[in-house]
Amino acid sequence: MTDPVRVGLVGLGIIAETHLAVLAERDDVILDFTVDPRPVGPVVFRGDTPPHYGGLTQALDAHKPDLVVLATPTDTHAGLVAQALLGSGARVLVEKPLVHDLASLAGLRELDGRADVRGRLFTAHHFAFSPEVDWAAELLAAHPGWGPVTAITSAFYDPYVLRGAEAFASYLSSWTDSGVNQLSMLTRFVDLTGLRSVSETDGGASAWCTVGFRSRGGEGVARLRSSWLTGSSSKESGLVLGRSGVEVWIDHTAMTGFAAREGELLAVFGNDGRTPRKVAHYRPLYASLLSGRPDPVLGFDAAVTITAIHQAGAGGRGPVAGGGPGEGPGPQGWWGG
Known part of the structure; x- marks a missing residue:
């Protein structure tokens, strides 16, 4: 005891x-x-x-x-x-x-x-603990013969266009809001090496960034799209293992995924729909933190890497009044998250 x-x-x-x-x-x-x-x-x-x-x-x-x-x-x-x-x-x-x-x-x-x-x-970094991310990471670890990840595409959409100026006051920009989630999620699959390019459009409501990474002795580029110009939330990521022809697709909104090679379905992942998405993230996060051997994605070194890339993409901009997502003094409530 x-x-x-x-x-x-x-x-x-x-x-x-x-x-x-x-x-x-x-x-x-x-x-x-x-x-x-x-x-x-x-x-x-x-x-x-x-x-x-x-x-x-x-x-x-x-x-x-x-x-x-x-x-x-x-x-x-x-x-x-x-x-x-x-x-x-x-x-x-x-x-x-x-x-x-x-x-x-x-x-x-x-x-x-x-x-x-x-x-x-x-x-x-709760997105790194989402069930579909955990499934995909375990799947790749169990199949080293599939080779390295050679390309990644991730698209995160949130319907903040409906909030107008309030969205910018609370979230600052699409990259500031979604980028840290995308980057922390990627650390479960690859080693990030640095920001390659960044383009923010629509006054900061949309972003297109490329980030270099290493995987099993190879190198690749992750393409990260985020935008608030949408009617509903949608978050998906695709990983390509080019040497073997395997592709892994994960839906972060539905918490589902599948792996395929040409016409062959290799693996699938689903959920029972009973667990709220953030609860599904934070349960394994706390299990890891309190285990005595926290996952490295929670650690300070991972935060340094993610912050350096994230802030390079944000042009090194400091915070606006009210902090980050859900933390501003507006309708979402101060000290949110």
Whole structure:
């Protein structure tokens, strides 16, 4: 028997609801405290209401958590990470993206001499844990004879055109919003080497980027399309293993996939339709994080690689007021995710 993991949750917006739902399923976790500067209602966790604070410093003065989860606006991440790492011995899980500018990333690197950044800081790259991504990664690992991935095409569409200026205020641009999800997903299949090209159109509502990668001794290019000019959400990725002629297609919206070679269907993946998409992402994410051997995609080195490519594609732009997706002060609620 081991003691339960004491979790402190900072930020009680939209994405916090998913964290709470998944954590409540785990009998090895207790919610030690919550933090949010806004006047929010009490959080009920398995019938109990944990202590609530208006600031992280107050909470850390009163508690000794094992894990601090930061579900706050992206432009608050660097400061809160430093508080949590230096003010406690807890591991820290930060909502993606880890930071929105390279200067903040450099600041976190400098903390490594004062706190175990690589051993304690993790980023919630949840798309890398989606069931269809996990299936495809295991499929490729089980068939090394298929050879390297030689090309990837990924298209992420969200209907934010309907929100007009509000979408830009909350999400900044299509690449800023979707790029980090696409890049983290790709790390399950290939080793990213750098941004090759980027073109943002429609005032930032659409993007076309190419990213270099290595796979099983070969090299290839991933083509990443994202856009808000659509009537509904749609996210798909295709991987080509050119030497063997195998293609793997995964639908991130439906959480399904299949592999084929010419006219032959090689493998299929589906789901029962009962699990909400983000819950399906965060269940395995927390299982990995709390296992004692977290997946490398959660680690600081992966976040450094993803952030460097992501920010190169965004022209190194800093955050706008309100932070990242679902985190702005608009209708989606502050400190969302």
